[in-house]
Amino acid sequence: MIFFGMAILLPTIWFLPWWVPGFIAGGLGWASGSRASNAWQLALAGGGVAAALSFIKDGRHAGIISQRMSGLFSLPHPSLIFVMVFLVSGVTLFLCFQAGASLSSLYKPKSIPMK
């Protein structure tokens, strides 16, 4: 799921609005059912991708953006802003995946065993 998630989320996070990866995670949760390990893996993948892409864009400005933004959130070191990006994206994907999986188990038609 980690590599699958990365493959899907890399272009999504780069090109699309911030809430789209969450909806994709929800869809994946709906499709795959309620396996918590999948949610964690997707969250790790998405958080990692978001943090890495932010890091790359920050590098184009010699790290000034991360320096200012870490100050904005009173973080003791500029690099911690990427941890924050990782957490925000990761939590979003985890929750959306779990929400999708929950809805799936509640509303998805299930096969009825034959007597």
Added chain:
Amino acid sequence: MIRLKFLWVIAAVLWLVFLQVGAGPVPALGPLFEVRDGIWQHENIKLQSQSLPGLKAPVVVTIDRSGVPHIFADSAADLFLAQGFVTASQRLFQLDLNSRQAAGRLTEMFGSRALPYDEFFTRFGMREAARQTWEVYSKDPGVKIMVEAYAAGVNAWIDQLPQLPPEYKIVGLKPEKFDPVKVLNMGKALTWSLSGRSFDPQLTSYLQKLAPEKVLDIFPEFVPDRFEDFVLPERLKQNRAPEIPEMFKFVSQLKDVPRFPLPNPGRGSNNWAVGPDKSTTGRSILANDTHLTLTLPSTWFENQLSCPEFNVYGVSLAAIPGIVNGFNKDVAWGPTNGTTDVMDFFEIEFEDETSLRYKWNGAWEEAKVIREDIVLKYFGTKRADVIETKVGPLLHREGELGLAVDWTGYRPGRELRALTKQLTAKTAAECMNGFGDWLSPIQNFVCVDQQNIGWLHAGFVPKRTVGEGRFFRDGRGSEGRLLSPVEKVPQSFNPKQGFLMSANQKVVPPGYADYLGWDYEPPFRGIAIRRRLTEKEKLSPEDFIEIQNDNLDVQAEMILPILLRHSKGLENHIWIDRLRTWDFRIRSTDPEGALVKAWWQGLKEEIFADDLGVGEQVKPLYPKDARVIWMLERIENNPGDPDARWIDNVNTPDRVESLSEIVALAFEKALKLMEDDQGKNQRLWSWKRWNKTRFSHAGRLPGFGTPYLDMDGSADTIRGQSGMHGAVYKAVIATGEWPEAWFQVPGGNEGDPFSTEYTRFVDDWAAGKMRKVEFYRDREEAISKAERVIHLQPGSRE
């Protein structure tokens, strides 16, 4: 189990909503951290050649090596349009912020934490003041064109905005189009920060506890001259009655007056000028440094404006067209804050606890209500109506009583008219006459041409009898009036001494015909400047730059010997030994200045806190330094002096404290304060760690300022800086056939916090360095020396 599954859905929805809108001080993290369009997507925008709607003819903008734009246009209207456009390209968020601040609209940006501030400014009537000011300006063709063109220039930039400045992404807003009233809001904001100062609430609370004689004793109008410095020291004819305690028989009954967000004292400035006889160049030289809040971007925007009618160089306020401080070919001018008290509070009596009918000359008057709404950040609005009485808007109410305020800055002025006159002024006299239109904030303007120097306390002062305006006044019929500005205000032209100076100190000694008030900044910077200007027969521009960096603290020079004489029992203390050999200079790495300041503050608290019941005050006010120094001298000379009553602690009726005991107590308090502030390792104590000089972001966004700076000087040195305030504009201007000037504007012009130029010149400024400015005769010279040339063409937006 089903309920647990729904919890995931609810949690996800709540999380997404939180990311989209934010909560409290936390911005909307979803859009903010978005890789595509969020905070990480950023370009350092440089203005390019392009069409600019509204221009009548092409405009050339050259950028010099210091990043300063030089704008050349064929008409004033085109020039101000281009100025608005160029300024917005570097300072858009700041322009918006400045205009929202005075209009009480910061809640839209920063949420509920800004609401008390917005409520105060809205109820204070700042929006209405800006609207009324535009009513006046819109009838003045020259100023109308200037303001409208500038606003159109800002809007032209917004229309073709290549990207949102990062601050907008953080606060989750988009820029708002400008109009003339938004432009004038910034003027009101600065007027407030410079003339919104008042100690009336504190003094009134003292008057409610103590007899008027006692309050006037420790807050006197004047102390002996040797403790003071006056801008115009010549004794004038004594032609007015002295202040007497019987005048203060009215004591307000208001008890729960809240702490208004009045600007902090300490926004000072220095200016001085020497005439041709005292100048090594044989022509007048002007020095000016304005002490405002240390912000990034800077309050000031440095530029040259040139059109057929004028050619001028200097600094503008971001959001205000024209040049506020600067010079043209013939004349240079620069202000300091006049500090004169222009705000009076009045107790109002209403018919009953809910009525808006108030007593006025024995009859009942209906207060006028101006409906105002504050737009909240997330949802809805909050009413904050202006309740207007004859004396001014109502700020506070306690049942049948209320508190209204009369502030000259509330009235429509003609400051922009005054500033436009400077653009074309040919002589110092013309420059001074131009400031006759100035209403508020009161400023000490120095004007120079090659052969003349002049000084003017420009602005209108409420007409008051001696002593009026210190305490809340009876608002049941009196009405504040304004002094006529032209004939009455203190001024000087080519004085015998060959120089003129001001540093926010008292303007005139006792005896001046009109009462100007009692509250000014301490005399120490003034004393130091006067000393430096008289110690040499002739002075050069280099001398001026050196004087601007003078770190001698005259306050310490005056108080420390007294403290040391009374430090009995402390003789062998290691810090007392160090202080005995200290030279009163405030150096960044030395701790002595910090210890003396802490000692002095502790001494004032030990002497007066018991008498004034300061513990009950939200923000205590202690007597001015000059009065306390005079008091200590009197007690030294005569232990039985009536002033000794203040030394004794009223809370210890069984004993009488001596001055030495109080000094020793204050010293221990100072050491404790230093320890709390800087740690127990006394070897690490320093002025730098005490003073904490740093620039913060104009919108107070954490992380968008600078770290603490390594910098000499205190609020009482010529090199004035007090942590969050400092000389954010420094200039030395030598008049001549073609003027030469040296400036420093820390932060430069760049307002993009993600640009490497955002903190430009801050280190140079902290080190006391100046840079020579480039003032070009015409566009050809500017183009030949430019780093970049930008052509703005008339036409519609492509």
